[in-house]
Amino acid sequence: MRYVAFLRAINVSNRRVKMDVLRGLYVEAGFDNVATYIATGNVIFDSHSPPLADDLEEHFRSRIGFSSQVFLRTADEVRAVVVANPWTHDGALVDVSFLERLPEESDSRALEKSVIPPESLVVDGSEVFFLREGKGIPTVHKESSTVSGLSMQTTRRGIATIEQITVRFLTS
Numbered sequence: 209m210r211y212v213a214f215l216r217a218i219n220v221s222n223r224r225v226k227m228d229v230l231r232g233l234y235v236e237a238g239f240d241n242v243a244t245y246i247a248t249g250n251v252i253f254d255s256h257s258p259p260l261a262d263d264l265e266e267h268f269r270s271r272i273g274f275s276s277q278v279f280l281r282t283a284d285e286v287r288a289v290v291v292a293n294p295w296t297h298d299g300a301l302v303d304v305s306f307l308e309r310l311p312e313e314s315d316s317r318a319l320e321k322s323v324i325p326p327e328s329l330v331v332d333g334s335e336v337f338f339l340r341e342g343k344g345i346p347t348v349h350k351e352s353s354t355v356s357g358l359s360m361q362t363t364r365r366g367i368a369t370i371e372q373i374t375v376r377f378l379t380s
Contacts, residue, residue, distance in 0.1 A: 210241075210283035211259060212373060214306050215249030215268070215276045216363040223274055225249070237267050245373050248365065249276065252377040279306040279363050283378045290374050293367055294330050294337055301340040302367040305351060310334050311358045319357035324348045336362070 213234075218225055227244040230251060234242040239253040261278040269275045281289075295302050311319075316331035323329040327349055328339040336354050340347050351364045 212281050212286050213251040214279040214363050218249030219247045292332050295339045303338045305336040305354050305362040305364045307334045308360045315358050
């Protein structure tokens with residue numbers, strides 16, 4: 209089965225990892241057809257059994273020397289993220305936060321209500337879709353707002369990155 213691991217906080221500040229090193233870690237862990245996409249910690253790989261995020265995090269930490277939380281999704285789940293995007297019009301700047309687990313419904317609704325227009329936010333399962341006001345315009349809603357609103361860690365990617373991963377690595 210095909211999986212995507214989205215690593216949190218890779219290649220920011222002093223947390224640098226070259227993508228060939230990251231690919232090598234996943235090969236070393238026993239996965240097949242390992243690829244990375246851009247230098248933000250997106251690893252696409254095949255596994256005969258469901259991988260465990262905790263095992264991947266420990267393997268990474270033991271080899272690289274710092275921790276990075278792993279948010280695992282199957283190929284089908286990543287394709288579903290692209291389909292679930294509530295804003296598909298031209299020019300829409302959409303970010304997706306991958307959550308470590310399903311949030312409480314009340315927390316999801318409260319987070320959605322916390323966003324200040326013209327920005328918008330939708331919690332859909334274990335992902336949060338965020339419509340930004342415009343490129344280069346600072347957003348009021350930061351990833352830390354999602355973390356505090358849902359009481360869990362996240363990692364955020366642009367929908368264009370998710371779409372490219374889907375097109376390049378998850379189509380038959």
